[in-house]
Amino acid sequence: MGQPRIVLGVGGGIAAYKACELLRRFTESGHAVRVVPTASALRFVGAATWSALSGQPVATEVWEDVHEVPHVRLGQEADLVVIAPATADVLARAAGGRADDLLTNVLLTARCPVVFAPAMHTEMWEHPATVENVATLRRRGALVIEPAEGRLTGADTGRGRLPDPAEIFAFCRRVVARGAGAGARDLAGRHVVVSAGGTREPLDPVRYLGNHSSGKQGYALAATAAARGARVTLVAANTALPDPAGVRVVPVGTAEELGAAVRAAAAGADAVVMAAAVADFRPAETSARKIKKRDGEDPAPIALVRNPDVLAGLAADRSPGRVVAGFAAETDDVLANGRAKLARKGCDLLVVNRVGGGLGFGSDENEAVILDADGGETPVPRGPKEDLADRVWDAVARRWAAA
Numbered sequence: 001m002g003q004p005r006i007v008l009g010v011g012g013g014i015a016a017y018k019a020c021e022l023l024r025r026f027t028e029s030g031h032a033v034r035v036v037p038t039a040s041a042l043r044f045v046g047a048a049t050w051s052a053l054s055g056q057p058v059a060t061e062v063w064e065d066v067h068e069v070p071h072v073r074l075g076q077e078a079d080l081v082v083i084a085p086a087t088a089d090v091l092a093r094a095a096g097g098r099a100d101d102l103l104t105n106v107l108l109t110a111r112c113p114v115v116f117a118p119a120m121h122t123e124m125w126e127h128p129a130t131v132e133n134v135a136t137l138r139r140r141g142a143l144v145i146e147p148a149e150g151r152l153t154g155a156d157t158g159r160g161r162l163p164d165p166a167e168i169f170a171f172c173r174r175v176v177a178r179g180a181g182a183g184a185r186d187l188a189g190r191h192v193v194v195s196a197g198g199t200r201e202p203l204d205p206v207r208y209l210g211n212h213s214s215g216k217q218g219y220a221l222a223a224t225a226a227a228r229g230a231r232v233t234l235v236a237a238n239t240a241l242p243d244p245a246g247v248r249v250v251p252v253g254t255a256e257e258l259g260a261a262v263r264a265a266a267a268g269a270d271a272v273v274m275a276a277a278v279a280d281f282r283p284a285e286t287s288a289r290k291i292k293k294r295d296g297e298d299p300a301p302i303a304l305v306r307n308p309d310v311l312a313g314l315a316a317d318r319s320p321g322r323v324v325a326g327f328a329a330e331t332d333d334v335l336a337n338g339r340a341k342l343a344r345k346g347c348d349l350l351v352v353n354r355v356g357g358g359l360g361f362g363s364d365e366n367e368a369v370i371l372d373a374d375g376g377e378t379p380v381p382r383g384p385k386e387d388l389a390d391r392v393w394d395a396v397a398r399r400w401a402a403a
């Protein structure tokens with residue numbers, strides 16, 4: 001693809017100022033961006049800002065530069081239309097098929113992927129009118145990113161915040177990379193649950209038994225599923241990564257918390273992928289006070305008890321059509337151990353990788369083999385964790401198709 005052409009629609013909300021950062025990220029990474037603010041967006045951030053940052057003229061109404069027919073051309077030529085922030089009003093006008101300003105005209109003429117990043121107060125987001133408008137837009141193939149939770153304008157907090165511009169940008173790049181063809185949004189209408197990170201089992205208020213998992217592979221799975229159109233719940237154990245745009249993140253600490261959160265999210269889900277490193281054991285007792293050393297005394301041994309196997313439990317209880325996948329990091333006999341583990345856990349897919357050699361924990365790359373319960377074996381060569389994530393979703397989609 002040459003220089004990807006982006007139309008950045010800006011709705012009239014206070015989060016319009018965050019769209020400036022989004023715009024910069026696009027232009028600095030070689031995208032040609034035309035900004036189409038609504039009339040009310042210009043009350044928050046003026047045309048001079050959009051024009052200077054994009055290096056392009058900025059129009060709001062269809063009556064400007066009429067000889068260039070911008071209301072048709074901009075949409076037709078775009079590789080992506082992203083609206084950030086998408087206000088309740090923009091969502092309503094888009095769902096209603098209105099063509100009362102340049103942005104809504106662009107939406108009617110665009111045949112490329114369309115991303116809405118809504119931002120509004122929680123009441124407006126949860127209003128049945130908005131809920132229906134979002135459902136309508138999604139049914140027609142648009143990607144509507146779930147707003148984040150947090151501080152809203154004024155003193156209130158709740159769902160309705162614009163996700164971090166860096167994360168909206170990352171989301172949009174994935175969407176552009178997948179193109180406009182049928183199949184680019186192949187997970188649309190699906191709800192998937194991903195676990196990520198590593199659990200921590202407390203010994204006392206200060207110490208815990210943990211592991212090296214960074215959560216990067218699980219986050220890559222969540223982000224790629226969202227870009228392919230899925231509704232995604234990410235159960236994240238002790239990670240230090242930004243929330244991917246469009247993904248509902250449920251933070252947890254221990255294996256028991258992770259199990260409860262995954263089981264709750266899995267009700268009605270089409271797939272669960274357990275990428276988290278879950279502790280097999282936890283201390284039999286957790287001291288309410290910091291454990292102190294005493295001179296001349298040997299340290300007390302730590303007694304451990306087994307944690308339930310979340311993956312095996314999910315596999316045993318799964319409803320028809322739900323795909324359950326696990327990960328296994330092995331040091332020796334990777335394939336044989338993986339096959340045996342797949343059978344033992346009773347899951348549909350197991351992604352096995354060798355730990356060591358600079359790959360795996362904390363790395364941005366991975367190399368693995370996806371084992372299918374039907375005997376299939378898909379090697380995925382060393383590459384970005386997102387590539388492996390995409391191959392995992394391909395394998396999940398194949399299981400759905402075969403069910």
Ligand code: CTP
Pocket residue numbers: 255274275276277278279280307308309310311312325326327328329
């Ligand atoms: N897993 C789980 N619950 C546990 C332990 C592991 O759901 N209590 C899941 C992990 O999320 C992963 C898969 O099981 O998807 C494999 O984890 P691993 O630790 O390799 O499996 P174990 O059964 O613990 O095997 P091993 O004997 O090699 O430790």
